[in-house]
Amino acid sequence: MENSNKHDAWVGFFVLLGAAALLFLALKAGNLLSLNFDATYTVQARFDNIGGLKPHAAVKSAGVVVGRVESIVFDDKIFQARVTINLNKTVAFPKDSTAKILTAGLLGEQYIGLEPGADEKNLVAGDTIKQTQSAVVLENLIGQFLNSKAADMGTSASSGTTTGNSGSKP
Amino acid sequence: MIINFLSRLGAATRNELSEIGAGATLFLQLLARLGTALRRFRLTSDQVFFLGNHSLSIIGVSGLFVGFVLALQGYYTLQRYGSAEAVGLLVALSLVRELGPVVTALLFAGRAGTSLTAEIGLMKAGEQLTAMEMMAVDPLRRVLAPRFLGGIIAMPLLAGVFSAVGIIGGWLVAVPLIGIDAGAFWSQMQGGVDVFADVGNGVVKSFVFGVTVTFVALLQGWSCKPTPEGVSQATTRTVVVSSLAVLALDFVLTAMMFSI
Numbered sequence: 001m002e003n004s005n006k007h008d009a010w011v012g013f014f015v016l017l018g019a020a021a022l023l024f025l026a027l028k029a030g031n032l033l034s035l036n037f038d039a040t041y042t043v044q045a046r047f048d049n050i051g052g053l054k055p056h057a058a059v060k061s062a063g064v065v066v067g068r069v070e071s072i073v074f075d076d077k078i079f080q081a082r083v084t085i086n087l088n089k090t091v092a093f094p095k096d097s098t099a100k101i102l103t104a105g106l107l108g109e110q111y112i113g114l115e116p117g118a119d120e121k122n123l124v125a126g127d128t129i130k131q132t133q134s135a136v137v138l139e140n141l142i143g144q145f146l147n148s149k150a151a152d153m154g155t156s157a158s159s160g161t162t163t164g165n166s167g168s169k170p
Numbered sequence: 171m172i173i174n175f176l177s178r179l180g181a182a183t184r185n186e187l188s189e190i191g192a193g194a195t196l197f198l199q200l201l202a203r204l205g206t207a208l209r210r211f212r213l214t215s216d217q218v219f220f221l222g223n224h225s226l227s228i229i230g231v232s233g234l235f236v237g238f239v240l241a242l243q244g245y246y247t248l249q250r251y252g253s254a255e256a257v258g259l260l261v262a263l264s265l266v267r268e269l270g271p272v273v274t275a276l277l278f279a280g281r282a283g284t285s286l287t288a289e290i291g292l293m294k295a296g297e298q299l300t301a302m303e304m305m306a307v308d309p310l311r312r313v314l315a316p317r318f319l320g321g322i323i324a325m326p327l328l329a330g331v332f333s334a335v336g337i338i339g340g341w342l343v344a345v346p347l348i349g350i351d352a353g354a355f356w357s358q359m360q361g362g363v364d365v366f367a368d369v370g371n372g373v374v375k376s377f378v379f380g381v382t383v384t385f386v387a388l389l390q391g392w393s394c395k396p397t398p399e400g401v402s403q404a405t406t407r408t409v410v411v412s413s414l415a416v417l418a419l420d421f422v423l424t425a426m427m428f429s430i
Contacts, residue, residue: 011215014222018327021334022373028356029262029337030365 040067040086041125045099045112050081051135053101053110059085061114066091069112085112087123094119095127101135110135193389196310200385203308203315210316217320221282225328228281229274233332236269237261237339245348255354259362261340266363266372267428270333272420275379278325279412283387286317287408290391291401314388321387325380326373333372371427378423379416386412 047053050072059067067087075082087093096117103110123129207214244260290313293299299309337359344350363369387408394404 007216007219010223011219014218014226014324015327017226018222018330021327021330022369024334025266025330025337025369025372026365029266029333029359030363030369 039089041089042070043085043087043123043125043127043129045083045085045129045132046075046078046080047083047099047101047132047134048080049134049137050083051101051103051110051137053083053112053135057109058111059087059114060111061091061093061116066114083112085129092122093117095121095123096131097123097129098131098133099129100133103136189393192393196389196392197385199310200315200318200388203311204319206311207315207319213312213316214319214323217316218323221278221286221317221320222324222328225278225281225324226331228277229328229332230335232273232277233265233270233335234339236273236332237265237336237341238343240264240269240336241340241343241348245344245350254348254350255358257344257350258340258355258359261344262337262359262363263368265333265336265340266368268420268424270336271329271372271376271379272416274329274332274376275325275383275416276413278321278328278380279383279387279409279416282321282324283383283408283412284405286321286384286387287391287394287405288401290314290317290388291394291396291404294391294394295396295398295401297396314392318384318388321384322377322380325383326376329372329376329379367427371423374427375420375423378419382415382419383412386415 053069053072055069055071057069058065059069067085070084070086072081072083074080085099093114094117096119098115098117100113100115101110102113117131240261241257244257245254248254248256248260290299293309293313299313302309302312341352341355344355345352390404390408390411394400
């Protein structure tokens with residue numbers, strides 16, 4: 001009896017230790033504390049291009065997280081991405097706010113930035129944010145840069161006197 | 171000649187099938203007796219003590235060193251890209267998702283699974299199990315089911331301890347030794363590790379591995395040849411089969427959980 005009582009105490013210690021380890025993982029390594037159990041309301045936004053935005057991405061205003069992206073679907077009626085956003089009930093935004101897809105740092109993950117407008121009415125559940133700005137696509141930027149560079153080259157080559165080695169002249 | 175070949179093929183197939191059948195039967199019988207093992211918890215808690223507490227030291231020390239090595243190796247690669255702070259995230263994700271459950275299961279198979287197999291195999295070789303049946307005591311209920319349940323309880327807790335100690339080990343290397351900012355270390359980790367998707371799935375994995383390793387150990391002991399040689403072969407097979415099963419299952423589970 002004495003012996004098995006001692007066993008019991010050690011088993012209890014083991015179970016407690018395991019539970020403490022799991023709790024440590026959940027609290028310290030995971031983000032249980034920052035999980036949001038607040039009430040939210042849902043608004044939508046349409047983007048031409050969402051870039052690398054993912055569900056559960058943060059929605060920030062002035063750098064503070066005010067909501068989360070719930071889902072992203074492609075709408076084949078308007079050929080745009082329809083992004084559903086859960087905003088915290090505690091924050092209200094004017095109806096003409098702007099949603100932009102921004103990037104944290106140079107290569108960081110993408111989030112939605114909300115810039116408040118000046119409308120007197122606020123967004124309510126089910127509304128759609130009208131003004132949006134798509135994600136910056138690196139390939140498009142490079143394409144624009146190359147195009148403008150080529151245009152510069154073309155004008156400088158036609159004004160210059162040396163042999164135009166590119167086919168810039170018609 | 172051809173008949174001979176055919177009959178050998180047939181015998182081999184029948185043997186395989188009957189082994190699979192015996193394994194499945196034992197599994198179902200054990201599942202059916204889990205309730206009794208829960209009711210007579212004294213027997214189970216002795217097994218948790220034997221399988222869990224006695225494995226704590228090897229699990230803790232291994233976790234610590236795995237954390238050390240992960241942090242060092244991760245730092246060498248990450249600092250080239252100027253993101254040495256992400257080493258916390260790297261350590262936590264790899265431990266919680268993969269290394270914690272898998273390495274714990276491999277160690278558990280070597281530390282606890284072998285002793286289960288040897289114990290049951292020797293009981294069988296000494297005809298203790300038969301003697302129990304003669305006294306109308308069901309050995310599955312009295313001997314195997316508490317061990318099964320004990321292994322299932324101990325394994326997720328051990329995996330949790332492994333991951334937690336590993337993260338502390340990673341912290342020890344990254345923050346005091348290398349000098350990464352402690353706040354960035356923890357905040358990167360908390361930003362990237364999801365409680366349910368990462369920690370929760372890790373716990374599910376370790377639970378599945380606990381069932382696998384304990385069951386393989388019990389099956390090998392239960393079906394071994396009742397000779398010294400048979401017991402030693404069964405003990406070896408426990409390590410080989412349960413390690414392979416854990417690694418293969420890990421791939422399947424990872425593909426199902428994290429493939430989106």
